[in-house]
Amino acid sequence: MDSGNMAGFMVLGNLANTYFRLTQCLSDAQIMAVDLNQIQPALIPPGFMPKQYDIEEPSWGPLLADCDLIHMRMLLGSIQTDLWPQVYHNAFEHLAPGIGFLEHIEVDWIPRCDDDERPANSAFVKWAELFLDGMDRFNRRVRVTPQEHRQMLEATGFTDIRQEVIKAYVCPWSADRNEREIARWFNIGLSHSLEAMSLKPLIEKLGFEAEEVRELCERAKRETCVLRYHTYCNIHVWTARKPGPQQ
Template sequence: MIFSQDRNAAELYLRKIFDGRLIFPPVEDPKKILDCGYGSGAWAIEAAEKYPDAEIIAVDISPHLKPEETPNNLWCQVDDLNEPFNFKPEEFDFVHSRLVAPGIGKSRWTGYMKDCFKVLKAGGWLQMVEIYFNVQSDNGTLTEEHGLRRWSKTFLEVYEDKKDLRAPTRLQSMMEAAGFVEVQSRMMPLPLNGWSRDERDRDIGNLNCSNAKDLINAMALWPFTERLEMSLEQFYVLIARARSEIDDLNLRPYFPLYVVIGKKPSA
């Protein structure tokens, strides 16, 4: 539920950072899969092709993102994840939820987790992938005086009355509270430039660099200028400074990327 152009770019670097893996928990021969927040449809299409005998249901609130052509076993539909699920209890073997945190209402998270739990069959798995939009530094050189930290602090606070943009850091505890077991959480640094010595991570950072510069502008323009009444001049000064810091290899900036899986107890 982030902007469409950012979702499309995100699919590219997430595929690379996950080494092409679609499903992390031990899901064997799934018959029915729910994809929450399908975005460009890339994950759902790959899942449909990898599991041709499975039925894939993909939902998103933005109908204009729906792919024009999809495999015969994939159905994309418009649905608002802030509303209770309309699916039957214990209908799915696997639920995939990715990059929906900016669109989920603050008071909806408990119900969203319970809905994911309810529609899973006993022994089924939930996999959640979310970016925490709080820029960190791999070497601790980012300070509160940096534009990137000011952008992060302001962005996390501007929606506090409506959104919980810190939810990615608490996915594990929320899943456990909803009844999931064998919950595992992993934070993976999503580099904003090519600072890493690891070739794969360096490639991801280089791929992500221009997207990160676009993202901090696109996601913040309306809330900063309308909700906080920041002037356009102030806004673009902040964005220019943050963008220059994204280019700074010495700062080693990254967004924390959380991958969390949990199992509905077997009957």
């Protein structure tokens, strides 16, 4: 189950690559894609089940049960801060005992740099500070707090908890070919998302005018495209297993 899958391109892309092999072993394999909105493409393959549902609801009763995998990504900011223990609990309840895994992926929007190659008055850093502050005031925190998430997973009952941190460069300056390719895609997503992410928190919670937000986002966007600035964001990946005897 993909919880909060947006347009479904990730799950559909993975499904296109793996569905044939999966169905050779499991003829009844199913993937449920859950989101508040039904915005999936018109053509979807067999086994893919879009489901319109709010995962902030106290119960996930209508959703797929006994899942082998529940995937969540970039839900910080979408989930009310104090509801995260409930979301983890519901995910736990919908996993198959013994073999069910949760995978949770989040981007830490705090820009980082391991050398001095970043402007002194960074627009990207300024944007991140304001964005995080505005979302805090909505009680929909976007800040990544690794230890807190681990503690919530442990308190829920998960075992085999692992965390991986991946550097995502905001522009393709790296000498490594694979890192450059990832950076190109990250830059595209970031460039197209800055304004949409920023308008509501900066206007409603911090008192900005819309044009001020657009001007800040445009400066941040230009900065993230300068190859001599070695900025990156951390991507956090948590995986955890539901214990118990296999059914």
